[in-house]
Amino acid sequence: MQQLNRVIPVLTVLDGKLVKTKRFKDPVYLGDPINAIKIFNDKRVDELILLDIGLANANKEPNYQHLKEMASECFIPLAYGGGITQLHIAEKVFKCGIEKVIINSACVNNFKLVSEIARSFGNQSVIVCIDYKKNMLGTRVPYVNSGTNKIKQGILPWISAAEAAGAGEIMIQDISRDGTFQGLDLDFISAVSAKASIPVIACGGAIDKEACIKALQETNASAVAAGGCFVFKKNNRKSILINYQ
Amino acid sequence: MITILDYGLGNPESVSNMIRRLGVNAVISSDKDKIEHAKLLIIPGVGHFARAMENLKSMDLLDILNHKALVQQTPVLGICLGMQLFFEHSEEGNVDGLGWIPGVVKKFNLVHPDMKIPHMGWTEVICQNNSPLFMDQEEPLRYYFVHSYHVVCGQNQYAIASANYGYSFTCAARKDNITGVQFHPEKSHLYGFRFFQRYFKFISL
Numbered sequence: 001m002q003q004l005n006r007v008i009p010v011l012t013v014l015d016g017k018l019v020k021t022k023r024f025k026d027p028v029y030l031g032d033p034i035n036a037i038k039i040f041n042d043k044r045v046d047e048l049i050l051l052d053i054g055l056a057n058a059n060k061e062p063n064y065q066h067l068k069e070m071a072s073e074c075f076i077p078l079a080y081g082g083g084i085t086q087l088h089i090a091e092k093v094f095k096c097g098i099e100k101v102i103i104n105s106a107c108v109n110n111f112k113l114v115s116e117i118a119r120s121f122g123n124q125s126v127i128v129c130i131d132y133k134k135n136m137l138g139t140r141v142p143y144v145n146s147g148t149n150k151i152k153q154g155i156l157p158w159i160s161a162a163e164a165a166g167a168g169e170i171m172i173q174d175i176s177r178d179g180t181f182q183g184l185d186l187d188f189i190s191a192v193s194a195k196a197s198i199p200v201i202a203c204g205g206a207i208d209k210e211a212c213i214k215a216l217q218e219t220n221a222s223a224v225a226a227g228g229c230f231v232f233k234k235n236n237r238k239s240i241l242i243n244y245q
Numbered sequence: 246m247i248t249i250l251d252y253g254l255g256n257p258e259s260v261s262n263m264i265r266r267l268g269v270n271a272v273i274s275s276d277k278d279k280i281e282h283a284k285l286l287i288i289p290g291v292g293h294f295a296r297a298m299e300n301l302k303s304m305d306l307l308d309i310l311n312h313k314a315l316v317q318q319t320p321v322l323g324i325c326l327g328m329q330l331f332f333e334h335s336e337e338g339n340v341d342g343l344g345w346i347p348g349v350v351k352k353f354n355l356v357h358p359d360m361k362i363p364h365m366g367w368t369e370v371i372c373q374n375n376s377p378l379f380m381d382q383e384e385p386l387r388y389y390f391v392h393s394y395h396v397v398c399g400q401n402q403y404a405i406a407s408a409n410y411g412y413s414f415t416c417a418a419r420k421d422n423i424t425g426v427q428f429h430p431e432k433s434h435l436y437g438f439r440f441f442q443r444y445f446k447f448i449s450l
Contacts, residue, residue, distance in 0.1 A: 004366030044434050046367055047389075072262050075434045077389055097258040099291075099391075099432065121254075122292040124363050124391045168363065199361050220359055222366070 006223035007212040009040055009230040009244065010049045010203060013082075016066055020231055021053065022179035024131070024147035030231055036242050037073045040230075043244040045076060049102070049171075049201075049225055052082030056105045056145045064092055071097030079127055087116045094121060102171060104129040105144040108151055111165030118166030127201070128162035129171040130155055140188060147175045159196055169199045171225065177205030179228045181237060184211070189219040201225050208234060209245055247271035247450075248283035250310075252300045255290040255326065256431075263431040267441055269450075277309050285450060286313055289431075290326030294350065294394070295338025297326055307343075314345055318422045320448040321345075328418065328425025329396055337394050346420045347399030355411040363393040364410040370428065376405035376419065378443050387436055388428035390416070395427060422448075 011033055012019055018036055019027035030036070033050070040048055050070065052062060062083045071078055074097075081102025084090050090101050090113075106113050107128060117126045131147050132140045132155055142151045142158060151158075159170055172192055174185045182205050189202040199222030206212050206226035215224050233239040247264065249257045249271050257273040264271050271287070272279055280286060290297055301307055314321045323331050332342045335350035342350070353362050370386045372379035379386060395414040398404045406417035408427075416427040424444070430437035 004368065006366045041434055071258070075263055075266070075432065075437065077391075077429070077432045094256065095258065097256060097262060099256060099259070124365065124393075125291065169365075197361065199363075199365055222361060 004222065005213055005216055006046045006201075007209055007216075007244075008047045008049050008201065008223055008225040009045055010051060010225045010227040011036055011231075012227060013050060013052045014054045016063060018231075019053075020179060020228055024053075024175050024178055027053070030240050034070055034073055036231070037070055039242040040244065041073070041075055045244050047077040047079065047223070048074060050078060050080045051102070052080075053146050055083030057148060061089055062093060064096055067093065067096040067098065081127070081129060085113070087113065087120065090117050091120070094125070100125050100127055100168070102127045102129045104131060105149075107162065107165075108144055109153070111161055114162060114165040114167050118168070123166050123168035123198075126167050127169040127171050128159075128167040129173060130158055131173045131175050133175040143175060155192070156195055159192065163196065163198055167198060169201055169222070170196050171201040171203060174204030180205055181207050181228060183207060184215045184224065186215060186219055189215065189221050193220045193222075199223065203227075246279070246283050247285045247287065248279045249273045249287045249289060250280065250306075250327075251275045252290070252297065252304060252306065254292040254297050254300060255324075257289050259429075260287055260289050260324065260431045263437060264441060266438060267445070269445070275304055275306065277306075280306070280309050280313060283313070283319060285448065286319060286321045288321065288323045288327035288330065290324065290330065291391070292326055293337060294326065294329060294335040294342070295340045297330055298338075298340055298342065301330075310343065314343075314423055320450075321423050322444065323423075323425035324431070325392060325427060325429060328427055329394060331418070331423055331425050332396055333399070335394065345423050346403055346418055346425070348397050348403065348418070349399075350394050350396050352394050353411065357411060360411050363391055365391045367433075368408045368410060368428075370406045370408050370416055373404045373407055373415075374402060376417070377447055378419075378424070378440070379406045379417065386440075388426075388430065388433040388440070389437075390428045392427055396425075
C-alpha cells in the first residue's frame with residue numbers, strides 16, 4: 001500500500017505572534033509567523049497548519065489582514081483554525097488564500113457549520129479537530145476552547161458525527177503531550193485511524209520528523225502534525241530553530 | 246493579460262500568489278471583458294463538479310469560455326476541478342462538462358481498505374507522450390494532490406502525465422491549446438514554481 005507520509009508543522013499564533021505552548025499553556029514567544037512560513041516554504045514541508053489559540057475564548061473573529069499576509073507567503077497547502085464559528089467567517093478565511101479550515105469549539109453537539117462548509121467548499125476543505133486528555137481513570141476525554149472546556153461526548157462518536165456531517169479530515173491532538181517531546185499517543189492514533197474512513201492527522205508529543213514518519217507507518221494515520229520539534233533545536237528545546245528534521 | 250477565472254469555487258488567490266512569484270501579474274475576475282482579452286486563461290477550482298457547471302451557467306460564462314478555448318484558441322490552463330471541467334462528463338453529480346477534451350471523470354475505485362479517499366498529499370508524477378511540461382527533469386516531480394475523482398482520457402494521446410494512487414491515473418492532459426493538471430502547482434512549492442515556468446515558456450508567454 002502506498003504511504004503518502006504527510007508530516008505537517010503546526011504554527012501556533014497568539015495576538016499575531018508565533019508562540020509555542022506546553023500542554024496548551026505557558027505560551028513562549030518565538031518570533032514572527034510570516035518569517036517561519038517563509039522558512040518552511042524553503043524547506044519544502046508537506047503542508048502547514050496555523051492555529052490562532054487566542055480567539056476561541058475571546059470570542060473574536062480571525063485577523064483577516066494578517067491571515068492574508070501569511071497565506072500570500074505560503075506556497076504549500078495551508079490549513080487554519082481559530083475563531084471560525086460561522087459559515088461567513090469560514091468564507092472570509094478561504095478568501096484570504098487558506099485551503100482548509102479547522103473547526104473545534106464550534107462543533108460541540110452541532111455539526112451544522114461543518115456541513116455548511118463542506119457543502120459550499122467541498123469536504124476536503126474542512127478538518128474537525130478534537131483535543132483530548134486522559135482523566136483520572138485513564139479515559140481520553142475531549143476538550144474545546146483551547147483545552148479549557150471538557151465535553152461529555154466520547155471521542156469516537158464525535159468522529160463518526162464529524163464524518164457524517166461531511167468533514168474531510170479528522171485531527172486529534174493530545175493536550176497532555178503538547179510541547180513535551182514524549183512521543184505520540186500511538187495506540188490511540190491507531191484506534192482512531194482504524195475507525196475513521198477519512199484521513200486522520202495526529203498531533204502531540206512528536207520528537208522529530210523521523211518519529212513522525214515512523215508513527216505514520218505504525219498507525220495508518222494519514223498525517224502527523226507537530227509543533228515543538230519543528231521550532232526548537234533537538235538538543236536544546238529552549239533554543240529556537242525553525243527546522244524540518 | 247493573464248486572467249484567473251473567479252466562478253465562486255476554489256482558491257484563485259493562491260494561483261495569483263504563485264504567479265506573482267514568477268514576476269507575472271494576473272487578474273482574478275469573472276468579467277467577460279477580462280476573459281475576452283486574456284492571453285492566458287487559468288481556470289482553478291476546488292469543489293463539486295456539478296456545482297461548478299451550475300455556476301458557469303448561472304454566471305453566463307459558457308459561451309465566452311467556449312469561444313475563448315475553441316474559436317480564439319487561447320491557451321487555457323485548468324487546475325484540479327478546473328481541469329476536470331474540460332472533459333465530457335463526470336460521475337460527480339452525473340453531469341456533462343465543457344467537452345473540450347474527449348474523456349470522462351470517474352471516482353477513485355480503490356480496493357485496499359486502508360487507502361482513503363480523497364487522494365491527499367504529495368505524489369510523484371510520470372511524463373506521458375513525451376510532454377515538454379514533464380519531460381527531462383533532473384529529479385522526480387512531486388506535486389500536491391487533493392481529489393476524489395480523476396479523469397480518464399478518451400484517447401491516450403491526450404494524457405501528458407500520470408500518477409499512482411491505488412492504480413495509475415492520468416493527472417495531466419492536453420489537447421491543442423487546452424492543458425489541465427489534477428494537482429495543485431500553486432501549492433507545490435519549488436515543483437509548482439518550475440511547472441509554471443515551463444508552462445509559460447511552452448505557451449511562449
